[in-house]
Amino acid sequence: MTDQVIYDRGYRTYDGERTGPSGARKAVYKDGIRRVLGLGRKAREKIYPWLMIAIALAMAAVVIGVHWFIGDLAQSLSEGVPSYGELFDLYSWIGLLFIAFAGPWLLIPDRTRGVLSVYFSRPLTVDGYLVAKVGAFATVVGAIYVIPQVVLHLGLGLISDDGFLTYMGDNLDVLWKVPVTTLAFVAMHGALALLLSAFINRPGIASAAFLGVLIPGRFIAAQISEASFAGARWTSLLAFDHLPRMVRDTLFRDTVTYPAEAVGFGAWTAAAVIAVSIVISAILVRSRYRRLA
Amino acid sequence: MGQDNIVEITGLTHDYGGVVALRALDLTVPPGVTGLVGANGAGKTTMLRLLLGLLHPTSGKMTVMGHDPETEPLAVRARLGYMPEGDCLPKDQTAADFVAYTAQLAGLPPSEARRRSSETLFLVGLEEERFRYLGDFSTGMQQRVKLAQAIVHDPDLVLLDEPASGLDPAGRSQMLHLVRRLGEFDINVIVSSHVLTDIEETCSWVVMLDAGDLLRSGPLQGFEQRGSVQVEVVANVAQLAERLARRGLQVTVEGLHLVVGPGDQKIEQAILEETAAAESGLVRMIRGSASLEDLFLQPGQEVTL
Numbered sequence: 173m174t175d176q177v178i179y180d181r182g183y184r185t186y187d188g189e190r191t192g193p194s195g196a197r198k199a200v201y202k203d204g205i206r207r208v209l210g211l212g213r214k215a216r217e218k219i220y221p222w223l224m225i226a227i228a229l230a231m232a233a234v235v236i237g238v239h240w241f242i243g244d245l246a247q248s249l250s251e252g253v254p255s256y257g258e259l260f261d262l263y264s265w266i267g268l269l270f271i272a273f274a275g276p277w278l279l280i281p282d283r284t285r286g287v288l289s290v291y292f293s294r295p296l297t298v299d300g301y302l303v304a305k306v307g308a309f310a311t312v313v314g315a316i317y318v319i320p321q322v323v324l325h326l327g328l329g330l331i332s333d334d335g336f337l338t339y340m341g342d343n344l345d346v347l348w349k350v351p352v353t354t355l356a357f358v359a360m361h362g363a364l365a366l367l368l369s370a371f372i373n374r375p376g377i378a379s380a381a382f383l384g385v386l387i388p389g390r391f392i393a394a395q396i397s398e399a400s401f402a403g404a405r406w407t408s409l410l411a412f413d414h415l416p417r418m419v420r421d422t423l424f425r426d427t428v429t430y431p432a433e434a435v436g437f438g439a440w441t442a443a444a445v446i447a448v449s450i451v452i453s454a455i456l457v458r459s460r461y462r463r464l465a
Numbered sequence: 466m467g468q469d470n471i472v473e474i475t476g477l478t479h480d481y482g483g484v485v486a487l488r489a490l491d492l493t494v495p496p497g498v499t500g501l502v503g504a505n506g507a508g509k510t511t512m513l514r515l516l517l518g519l520l521h522p523t524s525g526k527m528t529v530m531g532h533d534p535e536t537e538p539l540a541v542r543a544r545l546g547y548m549p550e551g552d553c554l555p556k557d558q559t560a561a562d563f564v565a566y567t568a569q570l571a572g573l574p575p576s577e578a579r580r581r582s583s584e585t586l587f588l589v590g591l592e593e594e595r596f597r598y599l600g601d602f603s604t605g606m607q608q609r610v611k612l613a614q615a616i617v618h619d620p621d622l623v624l625l626d627e628p629a630s631g632l633d634p635a636g637r638s639q640m641l642h643l644v645r646r647l648g649e650f651d652i653n654v655i656v657s658s659h660v661l662t663d664i665e666e667t668c669s670w671v672v673m674l675d676a677g678d679l680l681r682s683g684p685l686q687g688f689e690q691r692g693s694v695q696v697e698v699v700a701n702v703a704q705l706a707e708r709l710a711r712r713g714l715q716v717t718v719e720g721l722h723l724v725v726g727p728g729d730q731k732i733e734q735a736i737l738e739e740t741a742a743a744e745s746g747l748v749r750m751i752r753g754s755a756s757l758e759d760l761f762l763q764p765g766q767e768v769t770l
Contacts, residue, residue, distance in 0.1 A: 176553075183588060183650040186581065186619035189571035199569035213557045214598065286552040288616060293547035294570040295515055342622040459683055465519060 187351025196296040197304045207281075208274045224270045225316065229263055236327035236454035255423025256321065256346055260353055263317055264417070267357055269317050272382045274364025276375035278309055281329035282463065292465045304460060309366065310358055312431050317354040321346075349423045356416035360446045361386070364412060370457040386413040394431035405435035409445050418442040469497055471622055472516065477525035477534070480512055482666070486511040488681060489525070489679040492715070493656065499646040500664030501657040503674035509657040510550065513624045516655070517547060530621050546615035550626040550657075554607055556600030560586055563599060564613050570694055571618035578617075585613040589643060604638035612643060615724050616652065625656040638673060693726035696736055698745035703759040709764050721748075 205211075210218035281286055290303060290328075332339035357375055365382050372378040390411035399407035409415070413432040421430075422439035432442065472494035479487045479625060487508045499581055501509050514520045516529050518538030527534065534541045556615050561582050567701050568578035585597040589609040593604070599610060608628060615623050628644060629637040644667045658664055665685065673680035698705060698721055708714045709725055719725040726732050733750065740747045 183647075183652070184571070184584060184619075189574055190543065191574065192543060192572050194574040198569045199566060203566055212559070212562050217557060277543045281557070285555055286549065287555050289549040289551070291546070291565060292519060292572060293542055293545065293549075294567065295543040295572060296570055297539070336600070348469060357473060416616075418573070464691075 179183060181308045182415040193295045193297065193300055196294055196299055200296065200301055200304035201308050202290070202313075203368055204278055205312055208308065208312045210432070220273055221270065221312075224266055224273075228263060228266045228316055228320045228356050229323060231259075231266070232323040235259065235324055235454045236331065239328060240331050247293060256324070257420055258326065258355070259321065260317075260357070260420050260424075261417075262364045263320060264357055267313060267316050268361060268383070268413075269384065271313055271358075271365045272379040273375075273383065274309060274313060274379035275362065276372070278305055279366060280373060280375050280378060288464055298458065298461045298465045302458060306362075306366065309362055313358050314354055317357060318350060321350045321354075325350075353416070353420045356419040356443065356446060359450055360412055360416045363446075363450045367453040367456055370460045390414055395420040397431050397435055405437075408432040408435050409437065409441070412449070415446050418448075467552065468679070472527065472529055472655070474494060474527045477515070477527055478523045478639075479508075479520060480523050484498070485677050487522075490679045492672060492679060492682055494672065494682075495670060496653050497672040498644065498654045498667055499671045499672060500655065500668035501506050501655055501672050501674065502659065502661055502664050503657075503680075504659055504676075506660075506676070507674040508677045509659075509674060510626055513626055514545070515655060516624060517542060517545060534676040546618065546620035546623040548611045548615040548625045548628055550630055554599045554602075554610060557598060558612070559598055560591055560595050560602070560610050564595075564610065567614040573618055577766055581617050581619075581661045582613075583745070585617040586610075588616075588646075590639070605639070608632060608636070609643070612640070616647065617690050617718075620652070624652040625654060626657055627658065628656060629658065637663070641657070648698055648703040676749055680728040691727075691730045693724050694732050694736060694751075695749075695751045696723040697721055697724060697748040697750075698723070698740060698741075699748060701743045705739055705743040705745045709735065712739070 173350060206284075207213070209221050255354070262386045282291070292298070325343070329336040329339040329343075365378075368381050369378045372381060393407050393409075393411035397405050397411075409429045411431060414432055414440075418430055418433060418437075418439050419442055467540070470507030472492070474490050474492040475646055477487055477490040497659065501512060502510050508545055510763070511520065515522055515527065516534060518541050519615060521535055529541050530544055531635060532540045532544075543733040558566070561579070564586060565575075565578045565582035568581055569575055573581065582615070583592075583595065586592060591606060591609055591613070594606060599607065602610065608631070612625070615625065625644065627665070630638045641663055644654060644656055648667075648669070656664070656667060668685055670683065671685050672682045692716075702718055702721055702723065706718050706723060710714045712733065714725050714728065714735065725736060
């Protein structure tokens with residue numbers, strides 16, 4: 173038997189490609205997606221995100237199944253089968269619960285575990301870091317909204333009596349209405365979740381604060397908006413959860429009336445408030461991280 | 466980059482809203498392993514953060530590897546590695562994943578980042594543990610991962626902030642060995658520490674800070690020649706001491722023994738001349754080497770290195 177030898181390989185220099193700041197941003201983006209989905213993490217960190225994804229896909233499958241098995245009955249009871257717009261009501265709850273988890277999980281651990289000091293010692297700016305994180309967030313959460321709708325759309329096309337292509341041709345408007353509605357939901361809920369996550373250091377508390385602002389918050393805002401003091405109606409716009417739903421209703425011509433609509437605000441006002449919320453959130457989050465860097 | 470200085474600093478001052486952390490420093494650091502020593506609060510971490518471009522100087526100029534970190538922070542950071550003193554590891558990632566990720570953050574392509582991650586973890590002695598989660602690592606292992614992420618992308622200069630902090634004696638010895646090896650691999654290193662013996666063990670150049678002021682900067686080798694000299698004579702001790710003191714030397718008398726200095730080689734010549742003049746009768750003269758601690762505890766004494 174020959175003698176065993178352990179070689180010390182020492183340190184190897186690297187003269188290859190260096191991608192610079194764009195490579196750093198891409199790395200943060202990819203790591204953000206992996207973190208939200210629990211990839212490369214312990215099994216328990218995969219459970220929640222993949223459960224939410226499974227529920228969203230299962231809901232699409234159920235709706236397709238309803239059409240498949242009771243198509244004729246569904247036609248006669250068309251009011252009872254959810255439309256694309258109404259499905260957003262179902263998905264938005266999955267999305268809301270997913271965002272409540274994803275926003276804090278994406279931002280807080282880097283900050284509380286001191287990892288930012290390593291990240292910002294690399295060719296990575298605060299803006300680059302935040303843009304990459306927001307990109308990762310939007311990609312995953314957007315997929316939560318869009319992929320089940322795509323599955324539904326293709327499924328309904330495949331089981332349509334008129335044929336797949338005819339169904340697709342008759343429903344072309346879905347191809348832009350779904351992404352625009354998704355954008356409204358992701359933007360409004362995302363801006364709020366990321367803002368809270370930038371200032372709260374415990375993920376559980378940040379999640380609770382996010383849900384607290386959106387769910388009880390909309391009832392409180394609605395009650396105050398009905399009060400008699402001057403300008404009370406404006407508080408209806410603080411029911412942040414209603415704003416993307418108002419956009420959706422306008423696009424899909426649904427007929428739910430939200431408090432903000434009852435006091436005279438329309439979808440354009442809702443869209444404007446969403447846009448302002450994004451700007452305020454971006455300014456505050458950026459300011460917070462510039463101090464941390 | 467040849468023998469160019471890796472860091473050049475002119476008139477550098479940094480204050481935190483009125484609290485001066487660094488005061489009008491003029492400093493050059495040559496290639497090699499440099500120790501940045503000083504008590505807690507001396508300004509070491511502020512200095513490292515200024516070199517990284519994470520802080521902006523209140524006044525003064527500096528270049529790191531030929532770049533100004535204030536105006537070209539990304540160019541500087543692309544060629545630097547940094548090991549922070551405090552916690553900086555995500556507990557839910559494996560060592561291999563985290564080190565590969567930090568290599569990608571420095572601009573390495575993913576496949577190369579993963580390969581270098583394995584090699585670097587091997588180098589720091591974590592080849593067996595690289596697929597374990599960082600949350601399961603001991604303090605010593607975490608320090609090694611911190612070192613690995615600082616060097617994985619082959620930086621020109623590595624900044625190590627208290628690398629042996631929190632380690633037991635065995636862990637400290639292993640970490641200092643790793644730092645010495647970086648020097649052997651021709652990686653430029655600036656290592657900050659408040660433990661002077663750590664610097665003596667690892668560095669070829671030393672920069673001493675004290676409450677934001679530069680105390681000394683120079684090669685560590687020269688310090689050995691600046692110890693005090695122990696002298697034993699047979700007579701006239703008081704007269705000899707007085708003569709040496711008149712030459713500006715620090716003298717302590719105990720019986721027939723004198724301790725003269727610290728100072729350079731000129732002390733020996735002065736002792737020989739004054740012993741003869743005082744007719745003291747020289748028995749023996751021994752130079753002791755000065756430790757960094759000796760010099761650090763004598764801030765009033767100017768030493769030219």
